[in-house]
Amino acid sequence: MLAARLTNVIADVLGVRLTIRDVFGCPTVAGLAELVVGRGVGGSVPVVVAGEGVVEGGGLPVASFAQRRLWLLSELEGESAAYNVPMVVRMEGVLDVGALGAALSDVVGRHAPLRTLFESVDGELCQRVVAPELARVSVERRRVGVGALEGELAAAAGRVFDLSCELPLRAVVFDLGDGSVVLSLVVHHIATDGLSNGVFFGDLQRAYEARVAGVEGCVLEPLSVEYVDYAAWQRRVLGSVGDPGSLLSRELGFWRGALEGVPEEHGLSLDRPRPVRASYRGGEVEVVWGGDLFERVAAFARAEGCTPFMVVHAALVAALTRLGAGTDLAIGSPVAGRGDRSLQDLVGFFVNTLVLRTSSAGDPSFRELVRRVRAVDLDAFAHQEAPFDLVLEAVNPTRTLARHPLFQICL
Known part of the structure; x- marks a missing residue:
């Protein structure tokens, strides 16, 4: 945006x-x-400072709020691969597996979340960052037939990580025997997010090309700040829940008011009964809208003083209301969480989740519904610093393993 x-x-x-x-x-x-x-006075933004994540006396740096959230979920759910992020690349021609392993080690050396283990110290989740020379990536190579590839990829994606003793990245090269290979990379979500993918593959390409060309050593320059610096900065900026003047207290106060009395589940009639415990089985339906429709949506957004996202949000609210979901609708939406420019080139877990609660009561016109959505979205994005897990604690809905709390529909 x-x-x-x-x-x-x-x-x-x-x-x-x-x-x-x-x-x-x-x-x-x-x-x-x-x-x-x-x-200008009192509105300055504290910047992320290199080295502020280093703990005096050699102690372990604390995890970020996002990392803590995924750690708690992994502990709650046990042997689950729900937060594995599989990435698959098909390549033609000769692949230098040795150079690929060295290049992956270069990338892991540059981005500390890919070589971070987690442990609890005095009740606080901490990051144990493994030294680059000890975090070498081994690439497994297997020969498989084309018919067996899908099952092998699924098995690789489904292997559970032990975040306390295992690096959150695995690599397997599947040789199909027809001159092509498929690279399977699986990263745990605690070490990556959507915007990290471009950074990861850009660095991997540069490192691989250099290794194939015979360059000794890593060509990737060190980062100006590290993820542990971000985690320390996040706590410094947010402050304490117990301090009524802190940014965190103000943000949570907003969310308590915005989500007071929110329905715990949408009213849609489902094709199947919701299981007692979420299975994480799902499917995907692709719909191609075309550029013409997008241009019309964008033109409508400009005329209404909003964004295409807000128009689509309003359309989703209208559709859900007509389908019986109710008129008090909470929809989740991810935000990048990289407000400081120094974080743009980092691989790591920065993404946060907002709850966009909109009322469609009173049979509003679509333009009126867009105006309601615009107000809701702007308020939510203006209070996006509060970590979702702390918002959840502040609102304190009924917890169940059967459904996601606060919302079950995401845009």
Whole structure:
């Protein structure tokens, strides 16, 4: 979203924190300039500082809130591969497996989350970052027939990680015997997210090309900040739940109000009864809308002073209401969680989840529904710093293993 990028640039260049709501409220350069001047005192953004994640005395750095959330889920669910992230690449021609292993080790050496183990110290989840020279990646190579490939990929994706003693990355090369190979990479979500993929594969390509060319050593330059610095920065910026003046307390106060009395489950009639415990079995239906429809959605968004995301959000709310889901709808949506520019080149788990609660009561016109969605989305994005697990604790809905808390539909 352009507005999010603009707030990041203003924070990086001018050191002033603005929200997406601020940008929509001041849609001209002159208006933004006036707002920035007004926010100049007391509105500065603390930056991530290199080395701030290092603990004096050699102690272990704390995990980020996102890492803690996945760790708790993995502990709760036991032997589960639900948070494995499988990535599959088919390659033609000759693959230098030795160079690939060295290149993967180069990438793991650059990005600490890919060589991080986790352990609890005095009730606090901490990161044990393995030294790069001890975190070498071994690439397993197997010969398989084309007919057996799908099952082999599924088996690789389904192997459970032990996050306390096993690096969260595995690599297997499947040789199909017809001149092509398939690379299977499986990363645990605790070490990656959607925006990390481009960073990961970009670094892997550079490192592999250098290794194949005979370059000795790693060509990937060190990062300016590390993920452990981000985790320490996150706690410094948010502050304590017990401090009523902290950013975290203000954010959680907003979410308590926004989600007070939210329905614990949507009202859709399902084809099958919800199981007592979620199975994580699912499917996918691809729908191609085409560029023409997107252009029409974008034009409508411009006319209404909102974004295409908000138009699609409103359309989803309207459809769900007509299908019987009710008029008080909570829909989940991920946000990147990389507000500081220094975090853009890191592989790691930064993504957060927002709950977008919209009322479709009163049979509103679609334009009115878009206006409601616009207000809801801007408020939510303006309070996106609060980690989802802490929002969950603050709202405290009924917990069950049968469904996701606060929302079961995601956009």
